Amino acid sequence: MTWNPGQYARFADHRERPFHDLVARIGAEAPALVFDVGCGPGTATATLAGRWPGAGVMGYDSSEAMVDAARPLTTERLHFELADAHELEVGRADVLISNAMLQWLPDHRELVRAWADALRPGAWMAFQVPGNFDAPSHALMRALAESPRWAPQLAGVLRGGETVDTPVGYAELLLEAGWSADAWETTYIQWLSGEDPVLEWVRGTGLRPVLNALNEADTAEFEAEYASMLRAAYPSRRGPDGQQLTALPFRRIFVVGNKPQA
Numbered sequence: 001m002t003w004n005p006g007q008y009a010r011f012a013d014h015r016e017r018p019f020h021d022l023v024a025r026i027g028a029e030a031p032a033l034v035f036d037v038g039c040g041p042g043t044a045t046a047t048l049a050g051r052w053p054g055a056g057v058m059g060y061d062s063s064e065a066m067v068d069a070a071r072p073l074t075t076e077r078l079h080f081e082l083a084d085a086h087e088l089e090v091g092r093a094d095v096l097i098s099n100a101m102l103q104w105l106p107d108h109r110e111l112v113r114a115w116a117d118a119l120r121p122g123a124w125m126a127f128q129v130p131g132n133f134d135a136p137s138h139a140l141m142r143a144l145a146e147s148p149r150w151a152p153q154l155a156g157v158l159r160g161g162e163t164v165d166t167p168v169g170y171a172e173l174l175l176e177a178g179w180s181a182d183a184w185e186t187t188y189i190q191w192l193s194g195e196d197p198v199l200e201w202v203r204g205t206g207l208r209p210v211l212n213a214l215n216e217a218d219t220a221e222f223e224a225e226y227a228s229m230l231r232a233a234y235p236s237r238r239g240p241d242g243q244q245l246t247a248l249p250f251r252r253i254f255v256v257g258n259k260p261q262a
Contacts, residue, residue, distance in 0.1 A: 038101025
């Protein structure tokens with residue numbers, strides 16, 4: 001799947017806030033090596049070098065466009081590489097972080113189990129996934145994709161609420177692996193500005209499978225119909241400075257675990 005780092009970065013503050021909330025719960029004091037798996041454009045990853053001044057930080061992503069966008073941030077302790085999450089030697093890491101990436105992998109529960117086995121005693125693992133697959137933004141997208149007009153091109157392209165687990169489900173996964181587990185969920189009320197801001201938001205993430213499946217003309221037609229549905233589901237209001245604002249509630253699921261010392 002192709003990614004657009006510029007589109008993704010349009011709402012950087014909103015996209016990075018869960019990353020920082022996740023990292024704040026990691027109890028590692030002086031790790032030597034930190035992995036960020038699914039690092040995207042790297043701006044959030046770069047903050048890890050400040051959180052752990054003695055650590056080497058590796059950002060990995062399967063998107064060449066994202067890694068190219070991140071590489072200018074490289075320093076002596078911060079590096080970015082193109083990599084498949086399934087092929088990483090995670091046993092080298094003291095801390096493994098994955099922010100809003102695992103939901104793209106249908107087998108991510110098995111991958112988390114494999115990471116839990118491979119990471120060394122004392123290691124930390126922290127990940128966050130969106131929990132909004134049943135929100136109007138995604139439910140309307142699926143309904144439109146499954147309509148008679150679009151189903152021949154888009155059937156099976158989008159997944160639903162089964163895409164991710166519950167906080168309890170993820171916590172139990174780590175507990176079964178012998179780890180400690182801290183899991184929670186948060187719904188962020190994101191105030192977005194501009195014309196069709198919810199459409200602009202999903203263009204950077206959830207709409208990518210549709211954009212990859214359609215040609216330019218069909219994309220324009222699909223987006224026009226979808227944007228009309230989103231305007232009805234997410235009405236805008238005028239803010240105190242006169243700016244039009246749209247509230248996008250966004251639920252996210254967080255998990256932080258620590259592997260006991262041998």
